[in-house]
Amino acid sequence: MRKILDTTSLFAASLDEAKAQVWIRKYMKADRTQQFLTALRDEPGGVASPAAGQRLKNDLQKIDHIPFVSLEIGHLIFVPTFITSSRVYVAKAVFRDEDGAERTRYFSLTARNNFFDFFWVNEHSRLIWWFTV
Numbered sequence: 001m002r003k004i005l006d007t008t009s010l011f012a013a014s015l016d017e018a019k020a021q022v023w024i025r026k027y028m029k030a031d032r033t034q035q036f037l038t039a040l041r042d043e044p045g046g047v048a049s050p051a052a053g054q055r056l057k058n059d060l061q062k063i064d065h066i067p068f069v070s071l072e073i074g075h076l077i078f079v080p081t082f083i084t085s086s087r088v089y090v091a092k093a094v095f096r097d098e099d100g101a102e103r104t105r106y107f108s109l110t111a112r113n114n115f116f117d118f119f120w121v122n123e124h125s126r127l128i129w130w131f132t133v
Contacts, residue, residue, distance in 0.1 A: 015073050015089045015109060024093060024107055027121035028063045069094040069102055074132030076108065087111035090132045
């Protein structure tokens with residue numbers, strides 16, 4: 001039976017900030033692309049205009065240049081039993097948007113196993129940050 005509190009993750013090596021930024025940017029790009037595809041379904045004929053395609057391209061390029069004001073990475077204390085890995089990181093990312101305002105977003109980065117660096121990323125509410133060390 002899997003432990004509810006998995007302390008092995010607390011001793012795992014920390015996730016490098018540069019790698020976390022790469023994975024968070026990939027997540028943001030995939031999310032933006034999914035939003036575009038969802039909106040495309042509502043278009044007559046399901047075909048994007050060249051202008052809409054250019055907007056998506058510009059949005060994806062902007063994501064590459066969003067400045068991280070700060071990035072804190074912690075380990076999730078409570079590892080849900082359906083997660084196949086004991087390595088679950090939580091990132092508190094503070095971005096500066098185009099207007100200069102700072103926005104804080106929270107992400108989980110989960111390793112598929114302990115030997116490979118394949119991650120999947122999800123965005124969460126602020127609540128997840130309370131369960132990290």
